[in-house]
Amino acid sequence: MEFTTLLEGIVARMRTAPDKGRVADYIPELASVDPDQFGIALALADGRFFAAGDADTAFSIQSVSKVFTLALALGRLGDGLWHRVGREPSGLPFNSILQLEHEKGIPRNPFINAGALVVTDAILAGHQPREVLGEILRFVRAAADDEHIHIDEAVARSETDHGHRNMALAYFLAAHGNFVNSPELTCGTYFHQCAIEMTVRQLAMAGRFLVGGPGKPNLISRDSVRRINALMLTCGHYDGSGDFAYRVGLPGKSGVGGGILVIAPGRASIAVWSPGLNQHGNSALGTLAVEHLARETGWSIFG
Amino acid sequence: MEFTTLLEGIVARMRTAPDKGRVADYIPELASVDPDQFGIALALADGRFFAAGDADTAFSIQSVSKVFTLALALGRLGDGLWHRVGREPSGLPFNSILQLEHEKGIPRNPFINAGALVVTDAILAGHQPREVLGEILRFVRAAADDEHIHIDEAVARSETDHGHRNMALAYFLAAHGNFVNSPELTCGTYFHQCAIEMTVRQLAMAGRFLVGGPGKPNLISRDSVRRINALMLTCGHYDGSGDFAYRVGLPGKSGVGGGILVIAPGRASIAVWSPGLNQHGNSALGTLAVEHLARETGWSIFG
Amino acid sequence: MEFTTLLEGIVARMRTAPDKGRVADYIPELASVDPDQFGIALALADGRFFAAGDADTAFSIQSVSKVFTLALALGRLGDGLWHRVGREPSGLPFNSILQLEHEKGIPRNPFINAGALVVTDAILAGHQPREVLGEILRFVRAAADDEHIHIDEAVARSETDHGHRNMALAYFLAAHGNFVNSPELTCGTYFHQCAIEMTVRQLAMAGRFLVGGPGKPNLISRDSVRRINALMLTCGHYDGSGDFAYRVGLPGKSGVGGGILVIAPGRASIAVWSPGLNQHGNSALGTLAVEHLARETGWSIFG
Amino acid sequence: MEFTTLLEGIVARMRTAPDKGRVADYIPELASVDPDQFGIALALADGRFFAAGDADTAFSIQSVSKVFTLALALGRLGDGLWHRVGREPSGLPFNSILQLEHEKGIPRNPFINAGALVVTDAILAGHQPREVLGEILRFVRAAADDEHIHIDEAVARSETDHGHRNMALAYFLAAHGNFVNSPELTCGTYFHQCAIEMTVRQLAMAGRFLVGGPGKPNLISRDSVRRINALMLTCGHYDGSGDFAYRVGLPGKSGVGGGILVIAPGRASIAVWSPGLNQHGNSALGTLAVEHLARETGWSIFG
Structure with missing residues (x-):
């Protein structure tokens, strides 16, 4: 698979997405963020790294x-x-x-x-x-x-x-x-x-310790890795967690700053960011983008 | 791995487990079931099949x-x-x-x-x-x-x-x-x-359509397989679903008859049965047994 | 006090009230009732009886x-x-x-x-x-x-x-x-x-056993009278009970047919009917009318 | 009616009551209060005043x-x-x-x-x-x-x-x-x-503005008097308000210090105090005492 093409394609799709959600407005610092931004980054288990879109813009990671x-x-x-x-x-x-x-x-x-x-x-x-x-x-x-x-x-x-x-x-x-x-x-x-504050580049890198496999930062035990991933899958998107599991099929944790960290166990750490939120308070384009990525890569943990 | 040994070991362990839970008693037909029964069966994606314990006793599958x-x-x-x-x-x-x-x-x-x-x-x-x-x-x-x-x-x-x-x-x-x-x-x-009514043998066989991979009964689309597994993971054990995901790390669906169907995507369909239930209404020994199986096989979907 | 004048005045006021509420529509028999009807009747403890408006039209007493x-x-x-x-x-x-x-x-x-x-x-x-x-x-x-x-x-x-x-x-x-x-x-x-089915005439008469005092139908003990009145005051209008107590100051029980039975202990049994309901499911004009009646007569039980 | 005898009788009864409740213990100052105290005072609308028991001991009025x-x-x-x-x-x-x-x-x-x-x-x-x-x-x-x-x-x-x-x-x-x-x-x-801090004497005096009638402190309008009494009746004892209305039939407001202010509109302001609380957080003996008083005097507002 050609990941560069895949990510660029996702960035292009997101540019024309009809509904970019609503930027969080409970503090002025978040409310003033330009909603038309979108970035995605991918840190593969084999060490390769890909990024596209606004991958070097820092955002507030909030609940991530x-x-x-x-x-x-x-x-x-x-x-x-x-x-x-x-x-x-x-x-x-x-x-x-x-x-x-x-x-x-x-x-x-x-x-x-x-x-x-x-x-x-x-x-x-x-x-x-x-x-x-x-x-x-x-x-x-x-x-x-x-x-x-x-x-x-x-x-x-x-x-x-x-x-x-x-x-x-x-x-x-x-x-x-x-x-x-x-x-x-x-x-x-x-x-x-x-x-x-982090960029999607930084966040995708920071998620590698949850991917497992050789060569990853060995910050916590393998048991803890599995357990945190399980919690991200069942609880990582609040009352939208079941829907995210159904549509994306990967553990993830979102923040009201519009960032989402998604883990494909054994394969990759994925970070995505777009400030507009859906009704559950999760990035609207971010969710859409990882749904697309999961479908294209077949990385669902569910078969 | 030697699956026969693994399953026999689990059966032996369950015989001496301190807390076998409480048999559902809301209808006489379930209340009268002997609580000291335990069966487990494993239908691997490669076609091999293993079973141990009370694998030929039929039970009421209920919510499964x-x-x-x-x-x-x-x-x-x-x-x-x-x-x-x-x-x-x-x-x-x-x-x-x-x-x-x-x-x-x-x-x-x-x-x-x-x-x-x-x-x-x-x-x-x-x-x-x-x-x-x-x-x-x-x-x-x-x-x-x-x-x-x-x-x-x-x-x-x-x-x-x-x-x-x-x-x-x-x-x-x-x-x-x-x-x-x-x-x-x-x-x-x-x-x-x-x-x-089914035995764990029958139930493990019946779960193969959710394992995915070649040679499985092709009853529903791969997308549907993933989605049902996602729902089993997030919702399959009621208000004990998060705990099951954390401890076992595999999609499963329990019934008050004491049966649980567990799917290791791409690997195996697992059925386990023991009539005693824990406080969430899920088989006490069944949960313990698949937790043990998941740890021994490393089949967690979470890394 | 001239009760005839008082009741006629209330009827006249209700005719021009801006908001008559919405008629209950969950069954066709109630939905088809003409919303422009209003009746009121008063059975005094001393045996006098007054009525005005649509006092002879029968309605469904429902929860009354x-x-x-x-x-x-x-x-x-x-x-x-x-x-x-x-x-x-x-x-x-x-x-x-x-x-x-x-x-x-x-x-x-x-x-x-x-x-x-x-x-x-x-x-x-x-x-x-x-x-x-x-x-x-x-x-x-x-x-x-x-x-x-x-x-x-x-x-x-x-x-x-x-x-x-x-x-x-x-x-x-x-x-x-x-x-x-x-x-x-x-x-x-x-x-x-x-x-x-009852008219406000019949309902006001039927409420006399809750007024207490000599000459009333002696259907239940005085203790039971007090207790039913207490329950009507605290619970008679569902989640609008506190508001009714605050505005009217008398025990009452409403029905979705638009009827309300109100008791002024020791003084009178009051029945009022108008089919349009407020947001709590109680007669809109009925509530307004007894609020007016309570203010004019000073019959509040609260001082 | 001989009020002195009535109040003394209530004090005597309360001394031998089997269940005095539990003193509030969330702050040390309340927890250390002697649970065996009981006081009652009565300020009649006609100006007469009666008290019995620990009527001169000050207590924390809390929610009163x-x-x-x-x-x-x-x-x-x-x-x-x-x-x-x-x-x-x-x-x-x-x-x-x-x-x-x-x-x-x-x-x-x-x-x-x-x-x-x-x-x-x-x-x-x-x-x-x-x-x-x-x-x-x-x-x-x-x-x-x-x-x-x-x-x-x-x-x-x-x-x-x-x-x-x-x-x-x-x-x-x-x-x-x-x-x-x-x-x-x-x-x-x-x-x-x-x-x-108040004694039951002071509290009964302080409640006179809610009794109504001539010669009372004219601190608020008659409408406000009625409305506050209505709120005390429906909400004055939290989730025990319905029970208090049913058993006592008078508006009242309790505090976790064990005091209760009870109003008999047009008749009297009643204060009662005993530190032990029932399961709703209202004075156990206080509730019992005013129930007795209401029955003996027939002061229920409900007939």
């Missing part, structure tokens, strides 16, 4: 960061993490507080906001946010083999100013005794991790 | 039948089916009526009871239950290459007598205009499809 | 019948009834199935549909529907001192044909063991009790 | 304060308040966050915590907490005709330290745009208002 903090937390806490957060799809939007009330402060999974806050809270655990953010950045840089990845401070500040709902989730978790640090401290850390 | 009716419905209605039922995990028990009310009578997915009733209702669509049950049986027999598969009438009658909750779901769907036939007729058909 | 069956059930079962149904406002629409699932088949109160089905089921308790309907009619006729009150069979048949949601509730209650008779039998009885 | 802030807010904002908070019973515990999510940040009523936070936020509206707390105290002191009522600072501080759930509600309201001040500021004010 939850994959990296989960990897860190599993490495540090092991299965102990699962006392504080579940592994089931929630069937509800990313920021829902409903299930938390029914289930006594145990979030359904580590990829909804409440669960990701617990994961960050677990990593923070008495340390300074600065230290922990340094550790997260080191992990991402090592995964991507790129020292230039950093946090966009303006986005982080803006998240803090508009993060009332996440603060509500954090206080709710604290009220149920499922929080170690103060809501302000953990949310502050969380808002910064979400504000990490 | 939903896989076969979904395959039939997709073949007949194509994507039109998705106007009547969703593709998302529900995050709720198998027989919940909650989401139906919030979502105006569109069940979350075809594997919760409400969704399976819609699928059966769609296949029935004005035909006689007898005809449609004949069609379902022909499909299962063709898949298994076995003419001896039949319906246990005593179980079907007992389901009918105790099926108040499914009748409630059916009337609720009817109230929302998402039912073509009378609740009595569709539920009657559904109770019979759930009462199909 | 729940007051009479509750009175019958309390008389027969006493506090034992409260093992099967609660006494709390539900905060949800009249036909919701949500709380039933959370609360194991115990409806919140006897005035939501699920609760009223339990009440009718309790009265039925092995008897023939025909007998029990005779008993309900005898109670209503005795209360109203009027032998001409009867059931509209066409409405009852139509309810049966369109009663899927109530059938769903009944099967759900049966699934939780909170049903004595078959869902078909209890629902059949319930659909007939809802199809009782 | 919501009655006073609602009166203040209605006086200042009038019906505009109802754009920000509803008037329906919630059918859920006092601190539930569920309905907030379904209903876009509009709390069901002003007596659940979320609604009371909105009321306090509306009074605060840009002012300093100190000023507003002064205004609340002036209102309560004027109502009680007693300058000695004050805030227990130790309780207020402790509430602040343990108020995670209220902070969660406040941030959630802020996220929905239904908050004017910062969550910290409004919650701080709210925690102080809840920490007002």
